[in-house]
Amino acid sequence: MTQIEPALRAAPLPVLPPLPHAREWPVEPLPTTALLSIEDMDTHYGTQSVLQEVCCRFLEKQVTAIVGPSGCGKSTLIKALNRTLELTPGGRVTRGRALFRGHDLYAADADPAAIRKQIGIIHQRPIVFPMSVQDNVLFGVRFHRRLTAFAQRELARELLERVGLWKEVNTRLDAPAAALSGGQQQRLCLARTLANAPEVILMDEPCSALDPTATRHIEALIAELKRDYTIIIVTHNMSQARRVSEQALFFYQGRLIEAGSTGQLFEDPHEPMTREFVTGQIG
Amino acid sequence: MAEPGLAVTVTARTPSAAVVTDKAVTLLAWVLGLAAVALPMGILAFLAAHGARVLSWEFLTAGPAGFPLGAAGGIGPAILGTLALVGGGLLVALPLGIGGGIFLNEYAARSRWVPLVRFTAECLAGIPAVIYGLFGYSLLVVFFALKISLLAGAVTLGLVMFPIILIGTHESLLAVEWEYREAALALGVSRSYAIRRILLPKAWPGIAAVVVLAAGHAAGSAAPVMVTASTVLTRTGVTLDAPVMTLPTHLYHLIAEAVSFEHAYGTALVLVVGMLCGNALALPLRRRRH
Numbered sequence: 001m002t003q004i005e006p007a008l009r010a011a012p013l014p015v016l017p018p019l020p021h022a023r024e025w026p027v028e029p030l031p032t033t034a035l036l037s038i039e040d041m042d043t044h045y046g047t048q049s050v051l052q053e054v055c056c057r058f059l060e061k062q063v064t065a066i067v068g069p070s071g072c073g074k075s076t077l078i079k080a081l082n083r084t085l086e087l088t089p090g091g092r093v094t095r096g097r098a099l100f101r102g103h104d105l106y107a108a109d110a111d112p113a114a115i116r117k118q119i120g121i122i123h124q125r126p127i128v129f130p131m132s133v134q135d136n137v138l139f140g141v142r143f144h145r146r147l148t149a150f151a152q153r154e155l156a157r158e159l160l161e162r163v164g165l166w167k168e169v170n171t172r173l174d175a176p177a178a179a180l181s182g183g184q185q186q187r188l189c190l191a192r193t194l195a196n197a198p199e200v201i202l203m204d205e206p207c208s209a210l211d212p213t214a215t216r217h218i219e220a221l222i223a224e225l226k227r228d229y230t231i232i233i234v235t236h237n238m239s240q241a242r243r244v245s246e247q248a249l250f251f252y253q254g255r256l257i258e259a260g261s262t263g264q265l266f267e268d269p270h271e272p273m274t275r276e277f278v279t280g281q282i283g
Numbered sequence: 284m285a286e287p288g289l290a291v292t293v294t295a296r297t298p299s300a301a302v303v304t305d306k307a308v309t310l311l312a313w314v315l316g317l318a319a320v321a322l323p324m325g326i327l328a329f330l331a332a333h334g335a336r337v338l339s340w341e342f343l344t345a346g347p348a349g350f351p352l353g354a355a356g357g358i359g360p361a362i363l364g365t366l367a368l369v370g371g372g373l374l375v376a377l378p379l380g381i382g383g384g385i386f387l388n389e390y391a392a393r394s395r396w397v398p399l400v401r402f403t404a405e406c407l408a409g410i411p412a413v414i415y416g417l418f419g420y421s422l423l424v425v426f427f428a429l430k431i432s433l434l435a436g437a438v439t440l441g442l443v444m445f446p447i448i449l450i451g452t453h454e455s456l457l458a459v460e461w462e463y464r465e466a467a468l469a470l471g472v473s474r475s476y477a478i479r480r481i482l483l484p485k486a487w488p489g490i491a492a493v494v495v496l497a498a499g500h501a502a503g504s505a506a507p508v509m510v511t512a513s514t515v516l517t518r519t520g521v522t523l524d525a526p527v528m529t530l531p532t533h534l535y536h537l538i539a540e541a542v543s544f545e546h547a548y549g550t551a552l553v554l555v556v557g558m559l560c561g562n563a564l565a566l567p568l569r570r571r572r573h
Binding site for chain 2: 130192
């Protein structure tokens with residue numbers, strides 16, 4: 001897949017074919033114009049199977065929460081969505097497809113680097129690079145684009161403002177990023193991802209290492225960012241999933257058990273296993 | 284005293300036994316720590332006590348003189364020769380060692396050949412220096428007809444340093460958390476960009492430390508340069524195609540021929556202080572920037 005230019009983002013999404021093994025989701029009708037779609041996907045780490053026959057669709061400019069107990073394959077799923085799964089030793093997609101705007105992300109001519117630029121990811125533990133705050137923000141964009149020193153400064157300011165960090169760090173842009181607090185580091189990582197101008201932001205338990213105040217910051221940011229981005233968030237925190245998402249997927253032991261609107265999935269789940277999970281009986 | 288509900292009787296250690304053990308371990312740690320400081324300081328003090336009186340500007344800059352040769356004069360050409368050999372050797376060893384370490388950890392990490400290459404490098408690093416000398420002599424001096432020269436000696440010393448730097452670079456990169464690679468590549472950048480901008484800066488303190496260690500090891504080795512580069516006297520400057528004097532071989536000459544023990548101690552002192560200075564100069568390189 002070649003990189004999708006911003007102009008193409010305005011183009012209507014292609015109509016997707018029916019999913020091969022999709023179960024009768026409560027979301028009716030099954031969305032046909034999803035930005036991202038996973039079709040009948042299996043993944044493995046080495047010989048260990050992690051996801052089996054996963055079929056799901058992610059709607060454009062909505063927040064989708066992926067919930068489920070530890071080890072159910074939530075993180076594996078989002079890593080498969082931007083081809084970072086293969087960066088983990090042994091991690092690979094063994095069957096099925098992932099479609100982004102109708103393009104197969106695993107096609108032979110697909111460029112993993114271009115996909116990762118379009119579909120950014122925020123990890124569980126904020127990983128700041130051994131460089132200054134500003135250099136961290138611009139790390140990716142400096143690789144992809146040639147910018148003047150003035151443009152770099154302006155872009156860094158704009159991104160740091162976007163993630164609500166500018167007031168806290170504007171006097172120490174050249175200071176090491178490692179000196180920031182955990183919550184600030186996570187927002188810095190978000191700014192670094194936004195610098196690539198992605199269409200989709202994947203978040204892998206972005207608040208699990210943060211205190212309640214920092215968590216509130218991130219959740220407020222998600223609410224603000226969903227106007228411009230499609231967000232898929234993995235969380236083990238059901239309250240958080242309810243607060244931030246419109247759609248939710250429930251995974252159990254590598255299989256998608258139920259998908260639907262967040263309200264329906266948490267208030268009126270159709271699957272007994274989902275009911276057990278949301279009522280705290282499993283997980 | 285047995286705790287209720289436990290099948291096994293748990294006996295608390297008497298506080299005095301724990302205190303005695305703790306004090307003994309603390310004492311042992313202090314003794315070993317002090318020994319680690321005292322040993323090199325003692326060697327340096329011994330060399331200073333015996334060799335300091337010959338140190339002068341002339342000793343550091345002039346060539347050897349007197350009869351037998353070395354009984355008077357200085358070690359200037361030997362200092363220059365050693366610096367040139369180590370510098371030249373680093374030109375060979377740094378790209379090979381650092382490049383090899385990067386390749387092993389960042390490009391071939393999943394290959395089953397990596398353990399074999401590492402094992403070979405470890406064997407190479409453990410080979411006695413005299414064997415490098417023999418290899419350098421037969422391959423470079425004789426086969427490639429480089430003659431006994433700075434070039435042949437520098438390449439030989441480069442081969443001495445190469446496995447040490449390769450192992451050190453590989454280990455330093457291994458110590459960088461895997462998440463840095465994932466976080467960088469997830470931004471769509473190339474592997475080489477991630478290595479240059481993140482992994483090498485993270486690993487740099489370890490790499491710099493091992494380069495300094497390898498350079499010190501090479502500077503003090505007589506055997507690899509004895510038959511590839513060194514001579515007992517040079518009158519001209521340092522050139523690639525001519526033999527050079529070196530500090531360790533000059534020291535060997537002074538002792539083996541019983542020329543002058545005072546000059547030998549002076550030469551040894553200069554070698555050791557030179558290594559200390561090299562280490563001190565490398566300290567800023569070894570500091571982590573962020």
